[in-house]
Amino acid sequence: MKYILILVVLGLAIWFWRSHARGQANEGALPVVGDFAPAFDLKDTRGVHHKLADYRGRWLVIYFYPKADTPGCTRQSCKFRDDWHSFQEMGVVLVGISADKPADNAAFALKFHLPFPLLSDTGGTFARQYGAWMNLGITGFPRRYTYIVDPDGRIARVYTDVSVSEHSAEVVADLRRLTGH
Numbered sequence: 001m002k003y004i005l006i007l008v009v010l011g012l013a014i015w016f017w018r019s020h021a022r023g024q025a026n027e028g029a030l031p032v033v034g035d036f037a038p039a040f041d042l043k044d045t046r047g048v049h050h051k052l053a054d055y056r057g058r059w060l061v062i063y064f065y066p067k068a069d070t071p072g073c074t075r076q077s078c079k080f081r082d083d084w085h086s087f088q089e090m091g092v093v094l095v096g097i098s099a100d101k102p103a104d105n106a107a108f109a110l111k112f113h114l115p116f117p118l119l120s121d122t123g124g125t126f127a128r129q130y131g132a133w134m135n136l137g138i139t140g141f142p143r144r145y146t147y148i149v150d151p152d153g154r155i156a157r158v159y160t161d162v163s164v165s166e167h168s169a170e171v172v173a174d175l176r177r178l179t180g181h
Contacts, residue, residue, distance in 0.1 A: 030131030030145075033156060037062075037149045038129035042097065042119035045106035050095060050119055052153065059092040059156075059179060060149040061171060064132040064142035068100045068108035068118070072164045076144070077114055079168035084115050086172045090181045097121050099141055146171060148178065 031037065037060075039052045052060075063080070065073040080087075080094060087094050094116040098105065105118035124140055127133040132145040146167065148157040157174055159167065175181070 030160070031147070031155045031158065033154075033158060035155050036153050037147065037155055038126065040097075040119075040121075040126040040129070042121055042126060043102055044117040044119055045102050045109055047102065048117075050117060052149075055093050055149070056153060057151050059090065059151060059175065061087070061092060061094045061146065061175070062130070062149065063094070063096050063144075063146040064127055064130065065096055065098050065144060066134075066141045068098055068104050069111065072144070073098070074108075074112060076162070076164040076167060077108070078112055079165065080116065081112065081114050083168045083172050087116075087175075090175055090179050092175055092179070095119055097126065097142065099124050099127065148175065150178070 037052055041049055041051045043049055063076070065076060067073055077096060080096070084094075096105075096114075096116065096118045097120075098118065099121055100108070101122060102120045105120055108114070109118050121127050121142070124133045124142065127142040130145065130147065132143045134140055134143050143160070144162045144164070146159040146162060147155055148171065150156040156178055157171075159171070163170075
């Protein structure tokens with residue numbers, strides 16, 4: 001019995017290590033300031049497709065969040081909602097992206113009156129391209145990363161250390177500097 005347990009534990013350790021190594025190899029590199037933003041084509045809560053190319057000529061904020069209707073994601077999204085007028089004043093588009101299904105994002109947006117699109121990246125394909133995917137072996141989720149994309153489609157700012165309570169204000173302040181508003 002002892003040997004069977006050792007083999008099972010060893011097998012699980014090897015499986016987890018190999019899954020993690022494969023996941024790391026599939027993850028994209030974190031885009032840096034000046035890089036072109038990776039293209040995306042994702043559906044929002046109403047089934048409407050949003051593509052990076054749709055926002056050419058406008059400033060765009062893309063924020064990845066791990067899971068709709070959880071405490072940190074709710075706080076972060078509601079702070080963006082509370083600062084929505086500032087984004088509109090500057091003509092900046094704001095979109096949130098998670099691995100949640102469109103119905104889950106729709107319920108989240110409705111519950112908290114979120115006025116901006118929430119996009120569903122259910123397989124994490126686009127989060128990986130942005131270096132924002134946390135692989136946990138058989139599952140994963142987006143990291144809490146945010147990107148400002150300039151009107152030419154280039155990354156203007158990357159945020160990987162996000163404080164959910166202060167992040168929206170930080171993004172607004174950086175946008176004011178970048179856009180001259």
